[in-house]
């Protein structure tokens with residue numbers, strides 16, 4: 001299982017009276033195996049939302065729960081893929097992926113098998129013995145995703161995972177993530193600046209307001225994806241050309257534009 | 266920006282500095298302005314140095330003394346590293362330990378190693394323990410401080426990554442804090458080796474049998490300033506070799522980790 005719930009969440013950094021309110025009245029439920037993307041202007045509190053689910057940051061008011069249990073600390077049931085990869089530079093690709101597995105009660109042979117599987121799935125097999133600095137950004141991010149996926153977590157938290165990649169690599173990674181998510185569906189909370197990416201990947205897209213961040217609207221992409229049969233198109237650029245896709249994208253663009261305009265007003 | 270100086274140029278410049286220093290010293294010594302006992306000439310010191318290499322003075326040849334000194338140094342230094350590095354890392358990880366130990370440590374580290382001589386003599390007599398304790402006092406603080414700094418300045422995202430992977434504390438310390446602190450620890454070890462080696466003469470004031478410091482004290486008693494200076498030269502050379510060796514180790518480790526660019 002992996003149901004994430006934000007219940008009346010406020011987040012204030014610093015003292016309640018004088019501190020900075022980053023989030024206000026966040027209410028959101030992410031269903032089991034659902035892929036939800038959050039988009040919003042810079043500084044609106046997207047990362048803060050994700051960090052609360054990860055257990056890095058407590059909520060000031062309200063509650064964040066996974067399967068009904070309030071989150072106390074980070075753990076391998078909620079794997080994080082960081083924007084800046086955060087791989088251990090002194091560990092090989094293999095050992096980076098093994099780092100979390102060693103904390104689970106899994107036999108050595110099973111660990112080896114699981115790592116071999118995920119390496120194959122992510123096209124990393126021949127790089128198992130490489131160190132992160134010997135890999136390109138795209139490959140490093142694949143390792144970071146492998147490190148999270150191999151734990152078979154209930155929840156996968158991704159904070160602008162493709163933000164540091166060039167446009168071409170980004171597209172490849174998006175397609176791979178879709179492939180992975182089909183093969184092995186997880187509850188995913190995905191943060192991005194890129195509207196197309198959100199629409200392409202997510203079942204639902206949550207749009208946030210500028211700080212203090214609130215949830216402005218939540219769009220159901222999955223029903224449109226299914227109705228218009230996006231999945232019959234293999235290439236991302238073909239999906240992006242579909243009228244239904246363009247329509248959704250434009251809607252989100254407008255909504256975000258309003259926020260930016262309000263910010264500068 | 267400053268112009269880059271090549272390795273060859275830097276060697277030449279270094280030798281030039283050394284040569285002018287020796288030239289100046291020689292000029293001063295043979296000018297007759299200063300009595301020979303107060304300032305022996307470089308040639309005399311060189312002669313004395315080579316003599317000490319193959320004739321015993323104060324019970325041993327210069328190599329013998331150096332060996333005895335180095336052994337004490339090695340014990341003191343290793344002890345300092347073995348206790349200091351883990352302590353520094355733990356202080357960097359456990360806030361509570363940091364709060365308890367830091368004030369004490371910060372006060373104690375300002376006490377010069379040589380100030381421990383009376384207690385070293387009292388507690389250990391003329392055994393090997395006394396000098397080791399003084400070298401330890403010199404070498405310990407940089408080990409602790411640099412391991413501590415390394416642990417404090419570890420990329421917080423790596424700690425978060427380790428926590429999110431469910432890694433228990435002892436493994437975070439060993440597999441994240443320690444490796445990420447290696448550069449800081451190694452430069453700490455270099456400072457620590459320097460300070461430990463410097464504390465040697467002080468340490469050997471209380472040893473009655475052998476060691477470069479002991480040899481120099483005996484030289485002083487015999488009004489043999491050349492012996493004292495030969496001792497200084499020997500200490501300087503070994504110190505230089507030690508530092509070069511550690512610097513090399515630093516480079517090799519960096520390269521192995523692939524972090525050198």
Ligand SMILES: Nc1ncnc2c1ncn2[C@@H]1O[C@H](COP(=O)(O)OP(=O)(O)OP(=O)(O)O)[C@@H](O)[C@H]1O
Pocket residue numbers: 013014020022040041042043044045046047048049211
């Ligand atoms: N530890 C902290 N202490 C104080 N303020 C913080 C802290 N972390 C975040 N903030 C503030 O909270 C707000 C939201 O930050 P957050 O990182 O969640 O934004 P974001 O939506 O992820 O932005 P971006 O799109 O630029 O990544 C920002 O204004 C930020 O300055």
Ligand SMILES: [Mg+2]
Pocket residue numbers: 046047048
């Ligand atoms: Mg962010």
